[in-house]
C-alpha cells in the first residue's frame with residue numbers, strides 16, 4: 145500500500161483493485177481495493193468517484209451500481225475475506241451531495257417517490273447488515289443521502305478540514321430525509337439534536353459532529369487517509385463488537401430544547417416533539433409541511449436514543465419514513481423549492497452575460513477592494529469584504545463617519561463572536577482587514593471599488609470622477625445607488641465601460657441579493673466582474689436594466705404603496721401586517737415601511753411616480769407621518785413605536801391614526817382583498833418589467849423577489865404564484881379594482897394578452 149496520501153487518494157490509488165467495476169473500464173462510480181497486504185489485516189476500501197461530475201450523488205444509475213457493489217461485498221464478507229471496510233470519496237471537497245435532485249424533481253406521484261425512497265432505504269439496510277464493520281471517511285460535504293449512508297455505517301470518521309461537513313438538508317427542498325435519516329439519526333444522537341439537524345438542515349463540522357456523538361472521531365486533515373486506516377486498525381475489536389465508540393451525546397444539547405432527563409422517558413420525548421412542532425408553527429405559520437412531517441415521522445417511529453434497530457421494527461420505521469418522503473415530494477411546495485434550488489445553481493454557473501459570450505471572460509477573484517462612504521451601506525459592505533477575506537479601504541470625508549462605519553462592522557462581527565461563529569483571533573483578523581482612510585492612499589492597489597456615498601446625483605458624479613483618477617485602469621467601479629441612473633453617472637467618467645451598478649440590500653450581511661445594473665455604456669467585462677465579485681462575497685446576483693427602481697424596488701414599491709392606500713379604506717395596521725405574514729411574507733408591509741424608513745420610502749415612491757406616472761401615485765399618508773417626525777425604526781417611532789434599543793419589542797404607535805386622519809375598522813376588508821390588493825399590483829408591474837426587459841425571464845423575477853424581499857419561497861416566487869392564480873383571474877380582479885381605484889390597477893398589456901390566450905408566465909406552469 146502506498147502511504148503517500150498524494151497518490152493513495154484518487155485514480156491511481158494504492159492497493160490491489162479487487163475486480164472493481166472501474167477495472168472493467170466501464171466508467172464506474174465505485175472502486176474497490178484490497179489493502180490487506182500493507183494494512184496487516186483484511187482491510188478493503190471503496191472509493192466513490194462519479195465520472196464526469198464535480199460531486200458524488202445517488203442517481204438511479206448509481207444506486208444500481210451500488211447494489212452490485214454491496215452484493216459483491218456480501219459474498220466477500222460471508223467468505224471471511226474482509227475484516228473491515230473504509231468508504232471514502234474521490235472528489236475534492238465533497239463526500240456525497242445526496243440524492244440526485246433531478247430524480248426527486250421528476251417524481252409525479254407520492255407512490256413514485258415512496259418507491260424511490262424504499263429502494264434507497266433497502267440498500268442502506270443491506271449496507272448496515274454487512275458482516276464486517278464499515279467506516280466512512282468524510283473529508284468534504286456529506287449531505288442528505290451521504291449523511292444517511294454514514295449513519296448506516298458502523299462508524300463515521302471526519303477530517304478537521306472546515307469543508308468536511310455532515311447534515312440532512314432535505315427540508316430545504318421540501319422533503320424529509322428518505323433513506324433512513326429520520327430513523328437512524330435520533331437513535332445515534334438523541335431526538336433533540338436530531339430534530340435540530342433535520343428541521344433546520346444545518347451542517348456540522350467534524351469537530352462538532354464528534355462532540356454531538358454523531359461522528360466517532362475527528363482526525364487531522366493532513367494525511368487523512370493514512371490516519372483513517374490507523375484508526376480502523378486501532379479500533380477494530382470495538383468496531384467488530386458493535387460497542388459505542390462515539391461520545392455519549394449530551395441529550396437535548398444541540399437542539400437546545402430540553403435537558404437530558406426528558407429524553408429518557410416517553411412523556412419527556414412527547415414533550416420535546418410537541419415543543420418542536422410549536423417552534424416550527426411559530427416560525428413558518430404552517431406553510432412548510434416538511435419539518436412538521438419529519439416531526440411526525442420521528443414520533444410515529446418511536447424515535448429515541450438507543451442502540452440501532454433491526455428486523456421488523458426497522459422495516460416498519462423505514463416504511464413510515466418513506467411514506468412521509470413520498471407525501472412531501474409530491475407537494476407543489478417541494479417542487480417550488482426544488483426549482484429555487486436549480487435557479488441558484490444556475491447563478492453559480494453563470495457569469496451574468498449570455499452564455500455564448502461568457503467563455504470570453506476569465507475573471508480572477510478580487511484580491512483587494514475599497515468602498516467610498518462609511519454609512520449604513522458602506523460600513524456593511526466593508527464588513528462583508530472582511531468576512532469573505534478581502535482586504536479593503538473604507539473612505540469617508542470625516543473621521544467621525546469612519547469611526548461609525550468601523551463600529552457598524554465591529555458590531556456584526558461581535559455578534560458572530562457571541563454566537564461562537566468566530567473566535568477572538570478570527571474576530572481581530574477580520575477587523576484588521578478593514579483600513580479606514582480619509583484620502584485615496586492605497587487605491588492604486590485595489591481591484592474593485594463600490595461607491596456608497598449619499599444618494600445625490602451631483603455628489604455621486606463628482607466623487608466617481610475624482611475616484612477614476614486614483615485607481616488603475618483595470619479597476620472596476622460600481623455604484624450602490626438604490627434609485628439613481630447608472631447611465632447618468634457614467635457621463636462623468638473618462639472610461640464608463642468599467643462602471644456599473646452593484647445594488648446591495650440593507651442589511652448587507654443578511655440580504656442575499658445583489659442587483660447588477662448594466663448602464664448604457666457598461667461593457668460585458670464589467671458586468672461579468674461585478675457579477676463574479678457578488679458571488680465571491682456570497683451573494684446571489686441578477687443582472688437588471690438601468691431603469692427607475694431597477695427590479696426589486698420597482699416591484700416592492702407598488703406593494704408598499706397599495707398597502708398604505710388600504711389605510712384610507714379602513715384597514716387596521718396590525719391586521720394588515722398579520723394578513724401578509726399569513727400569506728408568507730417575512731414581514732408585514734407596515735413593519736417594512738418602518739424598517740426601510742418612512743422618509744426613504746416616501747422619497748422612492750416619488751421617484752417611481754415621476755418615472756412611471758399615474759399607476760405609481762403615492763398614497764398621501766407617508767408624507768403625513770414624515771411631517772409628524774415619525775421616521776420609522778431608526779428614530780424609534782413610525783407606524784409602530786419601538787420599546788427597546790434593538791427594535792424587537794414594539795407596539796402600534798397610539799397616535800398613528802390621528803396623524804393619518806383615518807379610523808380603522810377591523811375586519812372591514814376581507815383577507816382576500818387585502819392580499820389581492822397588495823400582491824396583484826406587484827404581479828402587474830412584473831409583467832411590465834418583462835416587457836421593458838428589466839430582466840430577461842420570469843425565473844429571474846422569482847429569484848429576485850425571493851432573495852431581495854423574502855417573497856415566500858414555498859410559493860416559488862412572484863410569477864409562480866401568479867401562474868397558480870392564472871392570468872384570467874388576475875386580470876378580472878385587476879379590472880374590478882381599476883373600476884374603483886383607477887390607474888393603479890390598470891392591467892399590463894402582457895397580462896391582458898396572457899389572459900386572452902390562456903398563457904402563463906412560466907412555460908412549465
Ligand SMILES: NC(=O)c1ccc[n+]([C@@H]2O[C@H](COP(=O)([O-])OP(=O)(O)OC[C@H]3O[C@@H](n4cnc5c(N)ncnc54)[C@H](O)[C@@H]3O)[C@@H](O)[C@H]2O)c1
Pocket residue numbers: 516517518519520521522539540541542545595596597598599603607624625626627647648649650
Ligand atoms: N440605506 C439603505 O437601505 C440603502 C440600501 C441600498 C442602497 N443604498 C444606497 O447606498 C448609498 C449609501 O446609503 P447609506 O444609507 O449608507 O447612506 P448614509 O447617509 O448612511 O452614508 C453615506 C456616507 O457617505 C459619506 N460621504 C458623503 N460624501 C462623501 C464623499 N465625497 N466621499 C466619501 N464619503 C462620502 C457620508 O459622510 C456618509 O458617511 C446610497 O446611494 C443609497 O441610495 C442604501
